[in-house]
Amino acid sequence: MSQTPTRDELVQSASKLVPLLRSRALWIDEHRRLPDDVVDAIELSGILKMQAPKQYGGYESDAHTLIDVHAELARGNSSAAFCVSVYALLNWMAGLWPDEVLDEVFATENVRVCGTLATTGTATKVDGGYRISGTWRFNSGILHAQWKVTAAVPDGPEAADGPITTLIPVSDLEIVDDWYTHGLPGSGSVTVTAHDVFVPSSRIVKTADFFTDQCKSVVNSAKPHYHLTPMLVTSTVATAGQLIGAAKYALESFLDRLPGRGISYTHYPSQAEAPITHIRVGEAGLLIEEAEARAHRFADLVEEKLVKGEQWTVTERASSRVQLGRVAQLCKQAVDLIATISGGSSIFHDVPITRIQRDVNAVAIHALTNPDTSLELYGRLLCGLEPNTDYL
Numbered sequence: 001m002s003q004t005p006t007r008d009e010l011v012q013s014a015s016k017l018v019p020l021l022r023s024r025a026l027w028i029d030e031h032r033r034l035p036d037d038v039v040d041a042i043e044l045s046g047i048l049k050m051q052a053p054k055q056y057g058g059y060e061s062d063a064h065t066l067i068d069v070h071a072e073l074a075r076g077n078s079s080a081a082f083c084v085s086v087y088a089l090l091n092w093m094a095g096l097w098p099d100e101v102l103d104e105v106f107a108t109e110n111v112r113v114c115g116t117l118a119t120t121g122t123a124t125k126v127d128g129g130y131r132i133s134g135t136w137r138f139n140s141g142i143l144h145a146q147w148k149v150t151a152a153v154p155d156g157p158e159a160a161d162g163p164i165t166t167l168i169p170v171s172d173l174e175i176v177d178d179w180y181t182h183g184l185p186g187s188g189s190v191t192v193t194a195h196d197v198f199v200p201s202s203r204i205v206k207t208a209d210f211f212t213d214q215c216k217s218v219v220n221s222a223k224p225h226y227h228l229t230p231m232l233v234t235s236t237v238a239t240a241g242q243l244i245g246a247a248k249y250a251l252e253s254f255l256d257r258l259p260g261r262g263i264s265y266t267h268y269p270s271q272a273e274a275p276i277t278h279i280r281v282g283e284a285g286l287l288i289e290e291a292e293a294r295a296h297r298f299a300d301l302v303e304e305k306l307v308k309g310e311q312w313t314v315t316e317r318a319s320s321r322v323q324l325g326r327v328a329q330l331c332k333q334a335v336d337l338i339a340t341i342s343g344g345s346s347i348f349h350d351v352p353i354t355r356i357q358r359d360v361n362a363v364a365i366h367a368l369t370n371p372d373t374s375l376e377l378y379g380r381l382l383c384g385l386e387p388n389t390d391y392l
Contacts, residue, residue: 014072021076028186056106063299067241074245078359079186115149143188183362291330317392325374
């Protein structure tokens with residue numbers, strides 16, 4: 001088995017992808033997916049192995065690595081970073097299934113698992129498994145994935161046990177080409193439909209188990225990485241970095257365009273000399289630094305609890321949602337500040353800021369990322385109330 005790359009090595013691999021990702025940005029937006037050369041380059045980088053189990057050649061990378069690698073990818077293109085972050089989370093989640101399922105899923109090198117927990121499908125119990133039908137939206141990364149995590153509600157007596165979650169080959173699903181969006185167009189988050197697809201019992205897990213007794217793999221149950229870290233904590237770690245990297249790209253691209261630019265209809269021959277520029281840039285820089293520091297501090301907590309073998313309390317699980325929402329809020333504020341001083345020429349397609357702004361907004365309004373939802377959750381905790389969500 002090859003040696004697991006260090007964090008610095010994986011970040012460097014991501015950094016090498018940045019020029020390619022930037023050069024393909026307009027194609028990505030126009031075609032609403034990642035091009036083959038980008039997918040091939042991501043595969044060759046080894047980044048897709050970050051959250052695959054080690055027994056299948058994966059790295060089981062730590063929280064800091066995920067944050068920093070996804071941040072570096074977002075310095076190139078947010079759609080690509082978003083897809084990779086989805087694969088990281090869902091590849092980790094796939095590692096919670098029984099070992100016989102893992103043997104099937106991870107038989108493909110650089111396998112990519114995508115999916116959602118939206119229960120917009122139905123499941124009918126049959127001999128040996130279930131028949132699944134339904135339609136699911138927002139399937140980010142599915143155009144380049146081999147497997148999809150899919151949730152459904154049983155339609156018979158089994159309904160009393162709540163929704164089930166399945167692993168279905170993407171080839172068994174119908175792709176609906178409906179992803180026409182302002183933000184993250186390259187994520188290809190199309191709708192998919194299942195028409196009476198048979199799923200064996202081995203690939204069925206009660207959805208509630210992912211929030212309690214989450215790991216069904218004998219091999220992975222021995223690893224704190226799988227049996228201690230809650231699913232939505234992993235989600236926070238997988239998502240936060242791309243917001244930070246996008247905000248860094250926004251500031252970097254503004255500063256790259258700054259030399260020689262004036263401020264139209266003013267006496268400033270150089271925008272770099274204007275106090276308003278200094279104020280906006282300074283504020284944006286601090287917001288980005290604060291977001292990154294918060295994300296890294298949360299990564300420290302994740303790793304500390306793994307080392308100590310500690311379970312996550314309900315309050316700590318809720319705090320995970322809060323941390324991600326705050327990172328999104330800080331990064332969005334930074335990008336919006338930069339956009340306000342980018343000038344009229346920034347509305348052209350080949351200038352990154354408006355694309356970054358749309359992409360960051362798309363991440364920030366995700367149901368699990370939304371800053372307002374997170375602020376409400378944090379306020380409830382401060383007021384001594386229980387969280388008003390099961391998604392912790």
